[in-house]
Amino acid sequence: MAAALDAPWVAVCVEKTGIASDPAAKQRVVDHLRLAERLGAETVTLTGTDVSETILDFARTLNVTKIFVGKTHSPRWRRVLWKSVVEDLLDNSGEIDVYVIQGQEEHRQTEVMPRPARRVQWRDSVAAGGVVAAASLLATWLHGLHVAEANIVMIFLAAVAFVAFQFGRGPAIQASLASVLIFDVFFVPPQFSLTVNDTQYLFTFAVMLAIGMLISTLTARLQSQLDSGRQRERRTLALYRLGKQLGGLAGDIFLVGAAGQHVREMVGGEVAIYLEGDDGLPVAMFGEEASIAKHPRSGPTAHWVMTHDRIAGRGTDTLPSAVALFIPLSGSQGPLGAMAVGVEGTDWLLHPEHRQWLESCASQLAIAPERDRMTVAAGDARVKAEAEQVRSTLLSSVSHDLKTPLAAIAGASSSLLQCTPAIEGTSRELLETISEEAHRLNRLLENILQISRLDSGAVTPNTQWHLLEDIVGSALHRTKDNREHHPVTVRIDPAMPLIFVDGLLLEQALVNLLENAARHTPAGTPIEIVGKVDGREVTISVADAGPGLVPGTEEKVFDRYYRGTAGADAGRGSGLGLAICRAIMHLHGGTITAFARAGGGAEFVIRLPLAENTPPFLMDHFAQPA
Amino acid sequence: MPANDHLVLLIEDEEPIRRFLRATLVTHGYRVAEATTGEAGLRMAADQPPDLVILDLGLPGLDGQDVLRRLREWFRHPVLILSARDQEKQKIDALDAGADDYLTKPFGVGELLARMRTALRHAHSKGVEAAVLAIGEVRIDLASRLVSRGGEPIHLTPLEYKLLALFMRNAGKVLTHRFLLREVWGPHDTHETHYLRVFVATLRRKIELDPAQPRYLLTEQGVGYRFAAE
Numbered sequence: 143m144a145a146a147l148d149a150p151w152v153a154v155c156v157e158k159t160g161i162a163s164d165p166a167a168k169q170r171v172v173d174h175l176r177l178a179e180r181l182g183a184e185t186v187t188l189t190g191t192d193v194s195e196t197i198l199d200f201a202r203t204l205n206v207t208k209i210f211v212g213k214t215h216s217p218r219w220r221r222v223l224w225k226s227v228v229e230d231l232l233d234n235s236g237e238i239d240v241y242v243i244q245g246q247e248e249h250r251q252t253e254v255m256p257r258p259a260r261r262v263q264w265r266d267s268v269a270a271g272g273v274v275a276a277a278s279l280l281a282t283w284l285h286g287l288h289v290a291e292a293n294i295v296m297i298f299l300a301a302v303a304f305v306a307f308q309f310g311r312g313p314a315i316q317a318s319l320a321s322v323l324i325f326d327v328f329f330v331p332p333q334f335s336l337t338v339n340d341t342q343y344l345f346t347f348a349v350m351l352a353i354g355m356l357i358s359t360l361t362a363r364l365q366s367q368l369d370s371g372r373q374r375e376r377r378t379l380a381l382y383r384l385g386k387q388l389g390g391l392a393g394d395i396f397l398v399g400a401a402g403q404h405v406r407e408m409v410g411g412e413v414a415i416y417l418e419g420d421d422g423l424p425v426a427m428f429g430e431e432a433s434i435a436k437h438p439r440s441g442p443t444a445h446w447v448m449t450h451d452r453i454a455g456r457g458t459d460t461l462p463s464a465v466a467l468f469i470p471l472s473g474s475q476g477p478l479g480a481m482a483v484g485v486e487g488t489d490w491l492l493h494p495e496h497r498q499w500l501e502s503c504a505s506q507l508a509i510a511p512e513r514d515r516m517t518v519a520a521g522d523a524r525v526k527a528e529a530e531q532v533r534s535t536l537l538s539s540v541s542h543d544l545k546t547p548l549a550a551i552a553g554a555s556s557s558l559l560q561c562t563p564a565i566e567g568t569s570r571e572l573l574e575t576i577s578e579e580a581h582r583l584n585r586l587l588e589n590i591l592q593i594s595r596l597d598s599g600a601v602t603p604n605t606q607w608h609l610l611e612d613i614v615g616s617a618l619h620r621t622k623d624n625r626e627h628h629p630v631t632v633r634i635d636p637a638m639p640l641i642f643v644d645g646l647l648l649e650q651a652l653v654n655l656l657e658n659a660a661r662h663t664p665a666g667t668p669i670e671i672v673g674k675v676d677g678r679e680v681t682i683s684v685a686d687a688g689p690g691l692v693p694g695t696e697e698k699v700f701d702r703y704y705r706g707t708a709g710a711d712a713g714r715g716s717g718l719g720l721a722i723c724r725a726i727m728h729l730h731g732g733t734i735t736a737f738a739r740a741g742g743g744a745e746f747v748i749r750l751p752l753a754e755n756t757p758p759f760l761m762d763h764f765a766q767p768a
Numbered sequence: 769m770p771a772n773d774h775l776v777l778l779i780e781d782e783e784p785i786r787r788f789l790r791a792t793l794v795t796h797g798y799r800v801a802e803a804t805t806g807e808a809g810l811r812m813a814a815d816q817p818p819d820l821v822i823l824d825l826g827l828p829g830l831d832g833q834d835v836l837r838r839l840r841e842w843f844r845h846p847v848l849i850l851s852a853r854d855q856e857k858q859k860i861d862a863l864d865a866g867a868d869d870y871l872t873k874p875f876g877v878g879e880l881l882a883r884m885r886t887a888l889r890h891a892h893s894k895g896v897e898a899a900v901l902a903i904g905e906v907r908i909d910l911a912s913r914l915v916s917r918g919g920e921p922i923h924l925t926p927l928e929y930k931l932l933a934l935f936m937r938n939a940g941k942v943l944t945h946r947f948l949l950r951e952v953w954g955p956h957d958t959h960e961t962h963y964l965r966v967f968v969a970t971l972r973r974k975i976e977l978d979p980a981q982p983r984y985l986l987t988e989q990g991v992g993y994r995f996a997a998e
Contacts, residue, residue, distance in 0.1 A: 541852065542826065542852075545852060545873060545874070546782050546784070546785065546873075547784060548874055549785060549873040549874035549875075550782070550784030550785050550787075550788060551874075552874035552875075552876070553785065553788045553789070553792075553874060553875065553876075553877065554784075554787075554788040554791075556876040556877045556878065557788050557791060557792040557795075557877045559877075560792070560876075560877045560878055560881075561791075561792060561795040561796070561877070577876075580874060581874060584874050604990075606961055606962065607961075607962035607965070608962070608965060609965050609966065609969050611969060611979060611980050612965055612968070612969060612987050613987075613989070614980050615972075615979070615980050615981060615982050615986075615987055616986070616987035616988070616989045618980070618981050619981075619982070619986055619987070620989075630981065632978070632980035632981065634980065640962060640965075640966075645989050645990055646856060646989050646990040649989045671980075
């Protein structure tokens with residue numbers, strides 16, 4: 143239902159104050175809540191005297207819009223006498239919709255848990271007898287003073303109340319019976335006999351008995367609440383201390399060690415903690431020496447618990463033959479490991495509150511390594527980002543510091559060449575050398591900067607729909623000074639669609655290939671650029687009719703700082719041009735390969751995957767008269 | 769050397785660059801004022817308005833972009849931008865913020881002087897426009913809306929004509945994609961750059977001899993287009 147409404151939901155369990163629910167029911171509630179959690183609910187346990195009021199209060203604070211409540215069958219007379227929780231909810235819900243679901247009568251066989259046998263309480267009984275005896279002595283003395291019988295009854299009543307408060311229900315009943323007997327025999331006429339003259343004494347006896355029982359019941363309830371409160375406090379404190387301790391630690395070994403020791407102290411048994419190893423199998427990180435970890439069945443049990451993210455082992459229905467109770471350590475990203483707890487007997491483990499507490503410990507422990515790992519990961523990411531920052535700052539400052547003098551040299555030399563036509567001969571040649579070399583040095587620098595940027599992954603291609611013809615044209619325009627003596631022919635398939643690339647980067651790749659071709663071939667050698675559609679790919683080839691590649695270097699030429707040996711001018715490149723081409727193609731999901739041409743010369747082929755949803759502009763479109 | 773008496777304001781923090789620019793400009797008959805920071809440049813421009821500003825984008829303190837924006841609040845004369853190759857984004861921003869053209873460092877003096885001439889010519893021809901523009905073999909008659917190449921009439925669609933007229937009126941000047949889209953298609957659709965690319969390609973087919981090696985309609989990759997000045 144929540145899934146259909148796409149709404150968050152909360153499963154609520156209300157514990158009535160003062161009513162100690164039986165362990166079986168408690169376990170059932172725990173199971174239900176766990177199921178709800180698995181189904182995506184947030185689970186909450188509330189305490190209050192009035193179930194419906196508590197639920198509605200909680201619902202209002204959360205702005206809940208719908209309440210679903212299960213209705214179980216109850217006899218008609220009961221319904222007439224007491225309003226059920228459901229009816230209460232319906233009466234007071236106000237704006238909140240209440241949905242009632244018919245609950246099924248449960249015939250579930252819950253394992254009856256053996257109650258811990260009560261200690262022999264003869265000591266309490268003796269003490270109770272003592273109190274009654276003391277009361278009798280006091281009463282005898284008062285009787286001698288002719289104090290009214292009603293007040294003597296009070297003495298006994300006080301004794302019963304004291305016994306009830308101090309020693310509990312059983313001794314209280316014994317005390318009230320004894321008091322009634324003593325009062326009857328010694329104080330009510332006829333004395334020293336069980337017979338009673340006046341029937342009103344029967345009433346006195348009844349009241350004495352009733353008060354004794356009432357006080358002892360109330361005291362017992364108070365006592366149990368106090369005990370459970372104290373226990374809860376102790377466990378909460380222990381959990382809090384565990385959380386605090388884990389919060390201050392780092393490293394799996396230390397975290398697991400601290401948690402293990404903590405749980406062991408609280409439980410008083412053996413504890414082993416497994417964490418998932420690199421191979422996915424659990425590795426005992428705490429309590430390796432304990433008998434749990436040494437038991438051959440423990441490893442597989444831990445593994446089962448870890449992979450199924452469910453509690454198992456001793457005291458449960460799954461793998462009950464294991465030596466300990468195994469609780470999964472489930473982090474938000476999946477299981478991290480398991481915690482095994484072994485104690486004498488199964489009673490302790492069967493107690494739902496203990497189990498809940500152990501589960502809380504397990505979840506505390508599960509969070510800790512996760513937090514630890516995240517901290518480490520965040521630290522790593524920060525270091526990486528800082529390194530990246532330093533790198534890019536360095537790059538841009540190097541780029542600026544080197545380029546400025548270069549720009550000045552290039553500018554000054556070109557200024558001299560342009561403004562002083564009087565300079566001729568050798569001087570002009572030298573000036574031209576200065577100018578050309580400054581430009582070459584600048585290109586080299588740009589190549590180095592470009593490859594470092596591509597290497598660092600700092601380049602995100604600005605992909606747009608481009609015409610190949612356009613990019614080839616701008617690459618040719620940019621290289622026109624370097625390839626004056628190399629005629630270029632361009633043939634692009636008329637069916638060439640728009641290509642989805644970073645125009646600047648593809649232009650850069652073509653510029654590098656063109657400069658490469660111009661550098662490694664003698665003047666006058668023609669260069670050919672061919673663009674074709676090949677299935678789902680676009681191929682762009684840049685071919686020259688020069689001396690070609692040295693056989694066996696077809697892959698090597700793309701290596702950084704590799705310089706071809708052929709050609710007199712071969713050493714003048716940066717050795718980075720083709721490496722940059724490859725990096726650019728890689729960024730586009732394409733490839734670049736080199737071939738020796740059949741008729742001599744080198745050919746470089748770029749293959750780019752054709753993008754989906756190409757806008758419907760074909761080169762064909764232009765061929766038709768407009 | 770033409771004696772043209774134009775006052776050029778140079779806003780550049782690097783002494784060596786300033787020095788060769790100054791020498792070049794003075795040789796070519798320009799008067800030169802120099803500023804090393806953006807603030808000083810703005811002050812000097814207000815004191816004695818120059819005919820042209822050469823502005824380095826990478827200034828310390830007040831950034832070149834900010835100087836440009838502040839300058840353009842009142843300054844109508846041309847502004848040339850100096851930038852590095854890897855600053856395409858800044859170039860486009862500067863051009864869209866009112867810069868007239870840009871030069872990528874390192875640049876030759878010939879290139880600089882050509883850009884300055886183009887910018888100054890456009891600044892001075894505002895309002896008085898020739899009815900016929902001719903660049904190389906391409907001729908456009910704005911009055912009769914006729915286009916020809918080497919005397920051969922060329923048939924253009926109205927949109928292509930509009931685009932060509934815009935290019936030729938601004939010959940020699942870089943025009944950003946954004947500017948062209950806005951001028952030809954209107955204020956919307958300033959992101960659909962590929963329409964523009966396709967139209968430019970069609971236009972090239974009609975006016976260029978080899979559209980893959982254009983002579984007139986040049987692509988400034990990543991920035992826009994430039995129609996050759998001569």
